[in-house]
Structures are given as C-alpha cells and as structure tokens.
Amino acid sequence: MASQEDVFKKLVSHCKEYGFVFPSSEIYDGLAAVYDYGQNGVELKNNIKKYWWDSMVLLHENVVGIDAAIFMHPTTWKASGHVDAFNDPLIDNKDSKKRYRADVLIEDLIAKYDEKIDKECEKAAKKFGDSFDREMFCATNGRVKEYVEKRDAIHSRFVNAMEANDLAELKQIIVDNEIVCPISGTKNWTDVRQFNLMFSTEMGSTADGAMKVYLRPETAQGIFVNFLNVQKTGRLKVPFGICQIGKAFRNEIVARQFIFRMREFEQMEMQFFVRPGEELKWFEHWKQFRLRWHKALGLGDEKYRFHDHEKLAHYANAATDIEFQMPFGFKEVEGIHSRTDFDLSSHEKYSGKNIKYFDPEINQSYTPYVIETSIGVDRMFLSIMSAAYCEEQLEGGDSRVVLKLPPVLAPIKACVMPLVKKDGLPEKAREILNSLKFDFKCSYDEKDSIGKRYRRQDAIGTPFCITVDHQTIEDNCVTIRYRDTMLQERVEIDKLHSIIADAVNMKNLFKKIVNQ
Numbered sequence: 001m002a003s004q005e006d007v008f009k010k011l012v013s014h015c016k017e018y019g020f021v022f023p024s025s026e027i028y029d030g031l032a033a034v035y036d037y038g039q040n041g042v043e044l045k046n047n048i049k050k051y052w053w054d055s056m057v058l059l060h061e062n063v064v065g066i067d068a069a070i071f072m073h074p075t076t077w078k079a080s081g082h083v084d085a086f087n088d089p090l091i092d093n094k095d096s097k098k099r100y101r102a103d104v105l106i107e108d109l110i111a112k113y114d115e116k117i118d119k120e121c122e123k124a125a126k127k128f129g130d131s132f133d134r135e136m137f138c139a140t141n142g143r144v145k146e147y148v149e150k151r152d153a154i155h156s157r158f159v160n161a162m163e164a165n166d167l168a169e170l171k172q173i174i175v176d177n178e179i180v181c182p183i184s185g186t187k188n189w190t191d192v193r194q195f196n197l198m199f200s201t202e203m204g205s206t207a208d209g210a211m212k213v214y215l216r217p218e219t220a221q222g223i224f225v226n227f228l229n230v231q232k233t234g235r236l237k238v239p240f241g242i243c244q245i246g247k248a249f250r251n252e253i254v255a256r257q258f259i260f261r262m263r264e265f266e267q268m269e270m271q272f273f274v275r276p277g278e279e280l281k282w283f284e285h286w287k288q289f290r291l292r293w294h295k296a297l298g299l300g301d302e303k304y305r306f307h308d309h310e311k312l313a314h315y316a317n318a319a320t321d322i323e324f325q326m327p328f329g330f331k332e333v334e335g336i337h338s339r340t341d342f343d344l345s346s347h348e349k350y351s352g353k354n355i356k357y358f359d360p361e362i363n364q365s366y367t368p369y370v371i372e373t374s375i376g377v378d379r380m381f382l383s384i385m386s387a388a389y390c391e392e393q394l395e396g397g398d399s400r401v402v403l404k405l406p407p408v409l410a411p412i413k414a415c416v417m418p419l420v421k422k423d424g425l426p427e428k429a430r431e432i433l434n435s436l437k438f439d440f441k442c443s444y445d446e447k448d449s450i451g452k453r454y455r456r457q458d459a460i461g462t463p464f465c466i467t468v469d470h471q472t473i474e475d476n477c478v479t480i481r482y483r484d485t486m487l488q489e490r491v492e493i494d495k496l497h498s499i500i501a502d503a504v505n506m507k508n509l510f511k512k513i514v515n516q
C-alpha cells in the first residue's frame with residue numbers, strides 16, 4: 001500500500017496535471033508558497049465559496065456580507081495587535097544560510113518523540129492483544145518511559161518559553177537537544193529573533209514621503225472597522241453577523257505542504273456580534289453549526305475533530321479549531337474564537353470614535369462581544385481534494401484515478417459525449433448540452449474511445465457522463481454513467497435535468513445542516 005506521503009505527492013501532481021492548481025509564475029520556476037488555480041480548480045473553489053456564503057447569508061436572516069478593501073489604514077493593524085505581536089520566532093543556520101521557525105524545529109522534535117512512543121506502543125499492543133494498557137506500558141517500559149520523560153520535559157520548557165516570549169530559552173532548547181539543520185546537518189545557529197509576518201508596501205508619494213501600508217493578514221479587521229456602518233445602514237439588531245470572503249497575506253517562513261500554508265491565501269470569515277455575557281452560548285452554537293456544515297459534504301464524519309485551545313490569546317475567552325484528517329495528519333482547517341470585545345474596543349481607542357451599540361431592548365449602550373468563525377478556502381480545497389482522491393483497481397486488471405468529489409462541488413457536473421463523430425450524434429449531443437448549460441457547468445468531449453473519455457472525467461470528478469449513440473436518434477434516450485459506481489443506465493433525455501439537479505442542489509446540504 002502507498003504511504004500517505006506518496007498519496008500526497010500524487011495528489012499534488014494530479015492537481016497540476018488536471019488543471020486544478022499550478023505553481024505561481026511557473027515559467028520562472030515558481031514563487032515559494034504562492035499558487036494559481038486552473039480551469040477546474042477555480043470552479044471547485046467558487047463552489048466552496050458559494051456553499052459557505054449561502055450557508056451564512058441565506059440560512060441566517062441576521063447575517064449579511066461585505067467586501068472590504070485589502071488595504072486598510074495602517075492604524076488598523078496597530079489597534080488589532082498585528083504590528084506588535086503578529087510575529088514568528090526565527091533562527092538561521094549559519095552554514096546552510098537557511099531560516100527556520102524556532103518553535104517549529106522544537107515541535108518537530110516533540111513530534112519525533114511522539115512517533116517513537118506510538119511505534120513502541122503499537123508493537124506492544126500487537127504482542128499483548130486485548131490486555132494491552134497503554135498508560136501502564138508507558139509508565140513501566142524502560143525505553144518508552146525514557147522517551148515520555150524526555151518529550152514531556154522538552155514540551156514543558158517549550159510552553160513556558162513561548163508563554164514568556166523568552167527567545168534565549170527557545171535557542172537554548174534547540175542547543176540542549178542538539179537539533180541540527182536538515183540541510184547542512186550542523187548545529188551552528190544564530191540567536192532567535194522575532195519576525196513580523198505582515199507584508200508591507202508604500203502608498204502614494206508625497207513630499208513628506210509615502211505612507212507604509214500592509215497587505216491584510218486577515219479579513220476580519222475589514223468587518224470590525226465597518227461594524228457601525230453595516231449595523232446602522234442595515235438597521236441590524238444584536239445578535240447579528242457580518243461575513244466576508246477575501247484574500248489575506250502572510251510572509252510565512254515555514255511554507256510547506258502545498259496549499260496548506262501559503263503566503264497569499266483566501267479566508268471566509270464571519271464576526272457574530274452578541275450581548276456581553278451571551279458569548280459562550282453563541283460560541284457553542286457556531287461551533288456545532290460549522291461542524292455540521294463540514295460534515296454535510298459527506299467526506300466522512302471520522303475525518304473531523306475539534307481541538308480546543310488550552311492556551312488562549314489574551315483577548316479570547318474560548319477557542320477551538322476544526323481539524324481535518326489530511327494525508328499528513330489531523331490539521332486545522334477552521335478556527336472558531338470567542339474574541340470578547342477586544343477588537344471593537346481597541347478600534348474605539350485608536351480611532352477616538354464611538355463604536356458602541358445601543359440595544360433598544362434593554363435600553364443600554366455597550367461594546368458587543370464577538371464570536372468569529374474563520375476558515376481558509378485553500379485549506380478547505382485541500383481537505384476536499386485529499387478526501388476525494390482515490391486510486392481504484394478494477395476488474396480485468398485495469399485501474400483508474402477518480403476524484404470522488406461531492407457532486408455539489410464538482411467543477412463539471414456532466415460531460416456529454418457522442419459515441420462517434422458522425423451520423424448526427426455530435427449535433428444531438430450539442431443539443432443536450434445546450435439544454436443543460438443554463439443550469440449546470442457541463443462539457444463536451446468527442447475525442448478518443450468512450451473508455452478514455454470516462455477516465456478523463458473521473459480524474460476531474462465529473463459525477464455524470466452522458467453518451468449519445470445511434471439508438472438515441474430513434475428513442476430519445478441516452479446512457480448515463482455514474483462516476484462512483486461506474487454503473488450505466490438508459491434514461492430519457494427529458495429526465496437528465498432532474499437527475500443532475502437532485503445530485504448537485506446545495507439545498508439538500510443546507511437542509512441537512514439546519515435539520516440536525
């Protein structure tokens with residue numbers, strides 16, 4: 001069986017080969033951690049965004065959307081804390097001249113100990129069968145006990161150093177544990193320094209000089225600074241939400257795992273404004289709603305889990321991640337945070353403007369508390385692609401690569417194919433295509449054998465192939481072939497629309513989310 005690492009490599013090349021994701025400016029050898037979406041990728045991405053947007057603004061009469069600019073007044077980022085605290089601790093290896101995140105080097109070391117412990121436990125579990133007690137084994141087996149003690153000691157030093165923002169201690173952990181540079185293999189490290197993740201540029205050009213502006217590192221602040229604009233013009237009453245989809249930029253140092261960690265990416269965020277004191281109730285509400293949104297796609301309930309944060313940011317009073325089982329382990333796809341009144345209060349302070357809300361029901365003015373849901377479009381894209389990618393052995397020794405995408409998200413819903421390029425079949429096929437194209441993204445393919453055409457559609461996840469043959473001219477029936485089962489059946493042309501509509505209608509997913 002192929003390792004998860006191999007599967008991931010294959011997925012990355014599949015994304016390129018079939019027009020989903022290309023390295024950015026590839027003819028110039030690409031740009032690290034920046035990617036372009038191709039003809040199929042953009043359809044899938046747009047469908048993800050529509051699924052999210054409609055689940056927010058159609059399903060909730062108290063949630064509205066905005067589209068704020070990427071550039072914002074620089075004081076925004078002072079108020080949000082990003083200028084002072086949006087940092088990663090970096091360390092350079094003097095021999096390879098490579099730069100690393102010090103925290104990631106240490107986390108990788110801890111992960112290595114975890115792997116060793118897991119391996120020993122797996123071996124022992126096989127040996128002892130049902131009577132195996134992991135806790136007891138870790139506490140008593142000499143070698144494992146030593147691993148656990150070392151791991152825990154590093155972990156607790158690491159947590160303390162991060163909490164105290166102690167850069168010298170981070171370096172000392174690296175030195176004490178003899179962590180080497182993966183490129184040079186040496187321990188010749190610089191000191192650890194803080195590095196701000198925001199990209200900056202200059203706006204305008206005046207006699208006094210240009211103004212330094214930032215590319216936004218999150219879309220959320222565009223919502224906070226527009227809180228009163230939207231509330232007043234929309235006559236909205238707390239509780240209500242504002243959502244937005246847009247690009248965000250971070251100068252990530254450890255940029256790896258394809259589109260998992262990018263320097264330019266897209267976020268889908270919602271800030272939900274509530275009365276102070278009611279935030280934890282709403283936090284739980286949105287946590288469950290967002291998990292239902294993910295699960296409704298049918299990628300497998302077991303692939304999701306919550307990861308509640310133990311260490312909270314100073315402004316948060318609850319936070320969790322929704323993690324998805326990627327080929328490289330469970331990873332964060334979405335964050336849900338109870339952000340208190342930190343952002344609105346801070347903008348009030350820095351702008352000198354009153355950003356309070358008057359609540360007519362209790363006759364009081366206050367700064368609302370906020371629940372944030374924040375999901376990366378690209379990470380969602382990656383999670384869907386990794387769950388959908390499938391290599392299948394078929395009867396007769398044949399094999400196929402199929403993307404079992406949820407039909408509602410598939411880039412192309414149906415491909416219409418004339419069996420041969422003559423006898424009026426192409427014309428009939430185009431007639432069918434023309435009748436479907438107002439409602440569904442469809443394609444037409446008349447090249448190569450039908451088998452090859454099916455494979456091409458399987459590889460991009462098209463749920464339906466519709467074949468027009470000589471019989472069609474006589475009985476107005478076509479063969480419809482289902483992607484996942486490969487079953488084929490004869491159906492009347494008039495029924496095609498409703499068969500496709502039933503499978504790709506987002507309403508079916510929305511009903512699942514709302515009715516659970």
Ligand code: GAP
Binds near residue numbers: 220
């Ligand atoms: N406003 C809150 C916020 O930005 P975050 O946890 O930093 O929180 C939210 O980011 C989501 O954005 C993440 O769960 C992830 O899906 C996505 N994201 C963050 N950094 C990313 C990156 N470098 N590349 C791709 N997606 C990223």
